[in-house]
Amino acid sequence: MIKIYNTLSKQKEEFKPLKQGEVKMYVCGMTVYDLCHLGHARVLVIFDLIHRWFKENNYAVTYVRNITDIDDKIINKSVEQKITFNELTEHYIDEMNIDIQALNVLSPSHEPKATEHISSMITMIQTLVDKGFAYQAENKDVYYAVDKFAGYGKLSGKSLKDLQAGNRVDIDKNKRNVFDFVLWKSAKKNEPAWQSPWGKGRPGWHIECSAMSNKILGHHFDIHGGGQDLQFPHHENEIAQSEATNDCQMANYWIHNGFVKVDNEKMSKSLGNFFTIRSILELYDGEVVRFFILKAHYRSPLNYSDQHLDDARQGLTRLYLTIRDITKSANSVIDWNNSYAKKFKAALDDDFNSAEALSVLFDLSNEINKKNSDTLKVLLINLANILGLLYQNPENFLQGKDGLISDSDINTMIKKRNVAKQNRNYNEADAIREQLLSQGIILEDTEKGTIWRKK
Numbered sequence: 001m002i003k004i005y006n007t008l009s010k011q012k013e014e015f016k017p018l019k020q021g022e023v024k025m026y027v028c029g030m031t032v033y034d035l036c037h038l039g040h041a042r043v044l045v046i047f048d049l050i051h052r053w054f055k056e057n058n059y060a061v062t063y064v065r066n067i068t069d070i071d072d073k074i075i076n077k078s079v080e081q082k083i084t085f086n087e088l089t090e091h092y093i094d095e096m097n098i099d100i101q102a103l104n105v106l107s108p109s110h111e112p113k114a115t116e117h118i119s120s121m122i123t124m125i126q127t128l129v130d131k132g133f134a135y136q137a138e139n140k141d142v143y144y145a146v147d148k149f150a151g152y153g154k155l156s157g158k159s160l161k162d163l164q165a166g167n168r169v170d171i172d173k174n175k176r177n178v179f180d181f182v183l184w185k186s187a188k189k190n191e192p193a194w195q196s197p198w199g200k201g202r203p204g205w206h207i208e209c210s211a212m213s214n215k216i217l218g219h220h221f222d223i224h225g226g227g228q229d230l231q232f233p234h235h236e237n238e239i240a241q242s243e244a245t246n247d248c249q250m251a252n253y254w255i256h257n258g259f260v261k262v263d264n265e266k267m268s269k270s271l272g273n274f275f276t277i278r279s280i281l282e283l284y285d286g287e288v289v290r291f292f293i294l295k296a297h298y299r300s301p302l303n304y305s306d307q308h309l310d311d312a313r314q315g316l317t318r319l320y321l322t323i324r325d326i327t328k329s330a331n332s333v334i335d336w337n338n339s340y341a342k343k344f345k346a347a348l349d350d351d352f353n354s355a356e357a358l359s360v361l362f363d364l365s366n367e368i369n370k371k372n373s374d375t376l377k378v379l380l381i382n383l384a385n386i387l388g389l390l391y392q393n394p395e396n397f398l399q400g401k402d403g404l405i406s407d408s409d410i411n412t413m414i415k416k417r418n419v420a421k422q423n424r425n426y427n428e429a430d431a432i433r434e435q436l437l438s439q440g441i442i443l444e445d446t447e448k449g450t451i452w453r454k455k
Contacts, residue, residue, distance in 0.1 A: 007254040026213040028226035031068040032092040035276040046298040048105040065108040099277040102286030114208040121211040137174035140186035149240045156232035206237040224251035294354040322365040328374035398453035
């Protein structure tokens with residue numbers, strides 16, 4: 001039985017799908033105007049884990065992760081770079097996919113682009129206008145009237161009354177209420193625009209996700225997810241739009257992953273502690289980054305530091321060392337009656353607790369190191385694969401491919417060290433070991449000879 005912390009109800013609930021054996025899930029994806037950052041990596045990895053766990057439990061999963069390919073930031077950057085917005089977004093979609101592959105994230109069932117669903121957005125806006133939930137202002141923009149929707153604030157717990165009491169929003173004379181939000185922006189000179197009943201223009205950000213989820217998953221679906229930063233106003237506004245349009249609940253479960261912090265401060269460009277996935281991948285294997293993200297429960301803050309990434313690398317290295325000499329081929333069959341498998345399942349069933357699931361893997365690793373059981377090694381690999389881990393050849397991970405010294409040079413130095421040891425020239429042998437260690441190469445003397453791995 002899978003339990004999910006539902007942001008809407010503020011408690012853990014047993015997952016009950018709308019249709020037996022099926023899961024329909026929508027997650028807010030990337031706005032493609034720049035390289036993806038660590039916050040994006042957390043969204044990608046966490047909902048990939050959720051996707052994998054439902055599949056492992058034999059659910060037919062329809063997973064939608066959208067791409068926002070039109071908004072103010074995209075337009076501004078395309079103007080700045082003197083290219084079309086399409087050229088800009090296609091470039092950053094390609095870059096995003098490089099990061100996704102490095103993090104071992106499975107493809108979603110659907111990855112719609114906002115610009116592919118303009119007609120659906122126009123239809124939804126027209127319905128909202130016809131039903132009295134939206135209006136066209138003097139500036140020709142179309143706004144959602146938040147005070148017309150009785151349930152506004154039910155996700156975030158922010159009532160309009162409380163919002164107005166603490167109002168710091170700049171006054172916009174075009175709006176009837178300061179918290180009304182734009183559904184359709186009238187065309188501006190040299191900006192991309194589409195024809196609509198309200199004149200040429202483009203959609204607001206919030207309507208994009210409502211229209212795409214509605215089009216692909218229907219009026220009412222199981223799970224909506226995204227980063228905690230989207231809870232208000234984006235997801236709150238999605239609910240207002242979708243439920244006013246369709247006269248039914250939008251999603252039964254809302255899942256939000258926590259913030260990413262850097263040395264205990266919220267990551268932000270303004271603070272200068274902003275890290276792209278690409279910059280981290282220059283120093284760490286993508287699997288290490290994935291491991292680091294999964295070490296924390298998805299709802300807790302994720303604190304980035306070089307030390308925490310180094311710790312993640314050491315932890316993953318420990319697991320790979322456990323399976324390094326496996327002689328039995330791994331398979332996908334898991335004995336769920338095994339005590340370790342039971343604990344692993346219990347962890348992920350309890351609100352996708354990846355931190356506890358990893359703890360089980362390390363307990364299993366300790367058992368393997370005592371017994372050297374290939375059967376248990378296979379179990380370790382299969383369980384880790386559910387988390388998207390231990391999918392590489394152990395030697396490829398442990399030895400890496402990006403060092404300053406080549407594999408052939410390392411092997412040559414190992415041979416020289418072996419000769420020195422045979423000649424009882426232990427000072428030279430130790431010097432070679434230290435020389436390699438200074439370049440991040442650790443030697444291990446085994447019964448089968450000397451093997452090496454990256455530090």
